[in-house]
Amino acid sequence: MLKSLFNWKVLVNLLVAIVVFVGLVWLTFRWLEYHTNHGQEVPVPNVVNKSVHDAVKILDDAGLEYDVDSANYDPKYRPFQVLQVYPSPGSRVKDGRTIRLRVNPRTWAQIAIPDVINKYSGLGFQRLDQVGLKVGDTIYEPSIQKDAILRILFKGNSVKPGTRIPRFSVIDVVVGSGPMRNISIPNVVGLSVKEARVVIAKSMFEVGLVDHEDGSKDESDIIYYQDPAAGDVRDQGMQMDLWASKKTPAELRSKIDQLNSLYRMKVDTSLPPVHYDEIPAHQEPSYDPVPVAPIPVTKKEVPKPEPVKPEATKPAASTENKPKTPASSTAANTGTTHKQAASTTPQQPVQKPKAKKVVVE
Structure with a gap:
């Protein structure tokens, strides 16, 4: 086994395999250097x-x-x-x-205008501010949709929801101010239905019921009757009912008289006019004060005190040298008491006590 491994043929094959492997590695790195511009x-x-x-x-x-x-x-x-x-x-x-x-771009990124048409203006303004649009002028226009957004203007032109404009652009908003009052009804009798729609829209009214005599929907039919009548006054946004036919109004006189009996009120002018008297406004009656006679005050007559007759007395010398007795002191006290009583009850006469006669032996 070991002898076969050291066979020269095996060694040659092994050497050739090593050379081929090293050559492939070298060529790979060279190719990478060239492809990746290594060092450049x-x-x-x-x-x-x-x-x-x-x-x-x-x-x-x-x-x-x-x-x-x-x-x-x-x-x-x-x-x-x-x-x-x-x-x-x-x-x-x-x-x-x-x-x-x-x-840095040329201007702000474009955004789409949100759909705020026919929405309440308070919520619409908030929505426009959220997407980055600034409201410039608020233009009020007569409309039955009070406080609702009717149109959006950008650089003076009306734009629809979804139109893309630069962010932070200034836009103008048209808001309804409420319906106009007492607008004269236009006369559309004799016009086609198509023409009548244009006239009614310009007069700020709306088309209501359109009754075609033959039951068709032909817009070229001629209007021979309308309600309300021409010249009446109504508020903006009221509906006008139309009756149309291919015939002229002169050919439909009987039909017009029948409609007049239903939608027109006849006033009988043969009766005398009713006269109304104006009644003055009710006033509360005013009463004059009754003079009250003064009540006479009667004064009580106070009787005059009778004069006290002086009695004969002794000479002054004897009187001065006379010693005071209890009787005299009692008389003095009595006189004082009578004076106090006279001050409290002035109605009764005060009588002075009579002097007593004293004999000195």
């Missing part, structure tokens, strides 16, 4: 703040590929200005490497 590197040129057209030309001259990425619009930079380069400028890359350029 170029620096990334600095194209930041240049326009995208100039940056593309510089990269083409350097043998590099490029990929342009439009970032969000930034008004601080010029349109189509290169904001960033990857790999960074100065890095060494192989020939043919793709360089990514981040470029």
Whole structure:
């Protein structure tokens, strides 16, 4: 067994296999070096703040590929200005490497106008603000849809929902201000149904029931009757019913009289006009105050006190030298008491006490 392994033929085959393997490995690496440009590197040129057209030309001259990425619009930079380069400028890359350029677009990215037609204006304004649109002027227009958004204007032109415009654009919104009052009804008798629709729409009314005499839907039929009548006043948005036929109104006189009996009120002018007297507004009766006679006040007559006759007394000398007795002190106290009583009850006369006669022996 070992002897067969060291046979020269086996050794030659083994040597040939080794040479072939090494040769394949060497050729593989050589092919990779050639295919990948091994050792052939170029620096990334600095194209930041240049326009995208100039940056593309510089990269083409350097043998590099490029990929342009439009970032969000930034008004601080010029349109189509290169904001960033990857790999960074100065890095060494192989020939043919793709360089990514981040470029400022010309304007804001476009967005679709949301469907806010016939929606309440408060919710519509909020929806427009959410998508990045700014409401400029709010134009009010007579309409039965009060406070509803009727149209959206961009640069003076009406745009439909779904139209793409730049973000943060200024738009004008037309909002309904409510129906107009007391609009005169137009006369459409004698017109075709198609023409009548146009006249009614211009007068801010709507077409209601359209009765064709022959049951067809031909828009060329002539209107021979309308309700309400021409000249009446109605509010905006009211419906007008039409009766149409291929015949002329003169040929349909009996039909018109029949419709008049149903939709027109006849006023009997043979009766005398009713006269209404105006009744003054009810007023509360006013009463004059009754004079009240003053009540006479009767004063009570107070009897005058009778004068007290003086009695004979002794000479003053005897009287002064007379000692005071209890009787005199009692008289004095009594006089004081009578004075107090007189001050409290002025109605009764105060009688002075009579002096007593004292005999001194």
